[in-house]
Amino acid sequence: MIAVLGLLVGVLLGLFLEPSVPLALQPYLPIAVVAALDATFGALRALLDGIFDDRVFVISFVSNVLVAALIVYLGDQLGVGSQLSTGVVVVLGIRIFSNVAAIRRKLLHA
Template identity: 65%
Template sequence: MIAIFGLILGIFLGIWFDPVIPLAIQPYLPVAVVAAIDALFGAGRAYLEDRFNERVFIVSFSWNVIVAALLVFLGVQLGVGSAMTTAVVVVLGIRIFSNTAAIRRSILGA
């Protein structure tokens, strides 16, 4: 419940203060957000399967964001930044849909 409250508060503060993202960080932000969403849906799935562990969630959340950003950085250094970004988003998108399907099966039993 605290995590949901923190998420809602963070969204509200982000909208309220309207932060400016530096140009150097802008290519990494969408991938980091998708990686974070992947970790959140993974945590939701683990919770419904009674396997949720806070430590695993924090490590997974941080690791997903760091690895995704590093892959995009590598792509930028190799001159294929947009292709690498697309690849990372596709892979994480597949994981998100896989987790949402498992959540749906767990909730609806189908």
């Protein structure tokens, strides 16, 4: 319940405040989104497994986004930002795929 409330508040905040992303942070937005999606799908799978824990979700969500942004930032400083972004997206993408596959197995038994 509280999660749905938070979701609603977040959507409304994003829609009405229309925070413009500074140009310097532009490249981190897609990475942050992918990292957040990874955490979300992990949480969804844990929920279906019956082992969901909100503390773990919060920590994994925050740390995923931060670490992904940090890696890309480091890559930018080293001049290999786009390559590291690709690496992060690939790793997180694989994790998302395997989580979704687990969710699918759980839901559809296939």
